Amino acid sequence: MSPTEAIPLLIVVLLMISVGGGDVQQLSVTFQGETSVETLDDVHVVAGGTTTVPVDTAVSGDIYVIGGTARIDGAVDGDVTLLAGNLSIADGATVRGTVQTIAGDSSIAPGATVGRVSALEAPTPSNSPAQRIGAFLLQFLVLGGIGWWLVSRHPVLLENVGAAVADHALVSGVVGSLGAVTLLVLFVYMMFTLVLIPLAIAGLVAELLVVLYGQVVFGYLVGTHLPLERSSVATVAGIGVFLLALEVLGVVPYVGGIVQVVLAVVGFGAVLNTYFGLQRFEPVTIPGGGS
Template sequence: MSVMDVLPLLVVVLLLVGASGADPDAMHVVFDGARDADALAAGGETDPLVVAGGTVTVPANATVDGPIYVIDGTAVVAGTVDAEVTVLAGNLSVLDGAAITGELRSFGGTTSVAAGARVPRRTTVEVAPRERTLAERLGFLAMQALALAALAFLLARRAPDALATVGDAMTGHALVSGVVGALAAVTLLVGFVAMAFTVVLVPVSVLGVVGEFLVLLYALAAAGARLGRALPVDRPDVAAAAGAALLVVALDLLDAVPIVGTLATLVVVSVGFGAVLVTYFGWQAFEPADIPG
């Protein structure tokens, strides 16, 4: 599992720890290597332990009093865990003679409990995505296309110059916009996730992610409006709406092509996101700096 996959699960664990009344700052997080859980908890036996990679073992004849969260890597319980164990991803093995006095909750990953282990309370939630029917996929695609078309239509009527400025940056300075967009999107997302670990800044983190999503919608609407210029439609607002809907359908069709579809979506998103930033949301045309020869 990649770091970007682990980070959202760490946020989930942080929220679970905060809701339980424990101190999130006291969490022990293991990312790699082989560790013994009782040694990690030596300074605070009831502190939460998060397995985010590597292998963590509760040795035989050892007792860990704090909760264990498995989000990646492997956790092996050969002794006793006198608290809850939650598996979100990764692997958990409870060996013969081991005991978990709290509840064992499995939401994902792989959980193996030996016949000779003592686990009095166990909850398993199967998280398996249901395959959508063709009608559901088409309906969802139609809703996406209509939503982006409505946004592009509104922006084309309310702020046509700003929308055009962003579109000009996308087509005239695609490379610069793409680099800026890719770097900014990833950096901001990682920063907002890091803020969530402070608990106090969780509201700021949520607002930041929402704001980044709105910027992305604006970028896609601008890309659709630029595409709409090539359509044989006289009204600019209708052309923008049609272009936005066409963009959604085109990206969905490309998504069926392995690798190519993903790359196409990343390019459009990165270039659009960067174009919004370098033009200050469309209020100032982007002019690259002159490098003295």
């Protein structure tokens, strides 16, 4: 696992530690090879290779697995959290705290002693049509409500962003991709400072809100092409059609995902270019030309 690949999961570990209020003095990480643990720091992160707590060995501290394999054959006085990779707790082994599985493969032998077992069941919307429809309706209601309010009270905002999407899609896409990626990296690295974690989370939420604003604008644009007289009704209907189209695109492998990303970055860039619709985007005029 390279540093770049390890960073996101290490950040998640740091977030979990800080959210849990843990007082961590020392943190160690193993990235490769066979490691047999006789003593533990406050937190040990398994990012690669195989780390084993041998039989007849008792260690104290928390273990996070973000890659590779962790084998517990002895006793751990603390929690074991699996974020990715493999975890096996053998017969006769003991974990006094909680064994929490968020993602990855875990196996706990029947003869193992574990304080508490917790597993995060990832939502599987594809397996539950009711959940998918519910989520879709919720998103439609929220965005439709925002669209209704904007087009009724501040139609210029949607007009300006819509014009940037329709007339300057390439520029919006370039600015959107540059801005979104740069800000994403910035927020991730802010998290590493720990002090700026709240700001980074706020920034990530803000990025998401900008993407949602872009979706409202796409809905507004679709609405202008619908045979409905009232602009507010047309906008809400357009948002519904747009969200439905996104859902359909999600079913198409590869191309569907790419189109979804392109729409997101174009919307993102259009929102940034127009200062959230406060100003119409006009590219600079380059004089000259002709032949």
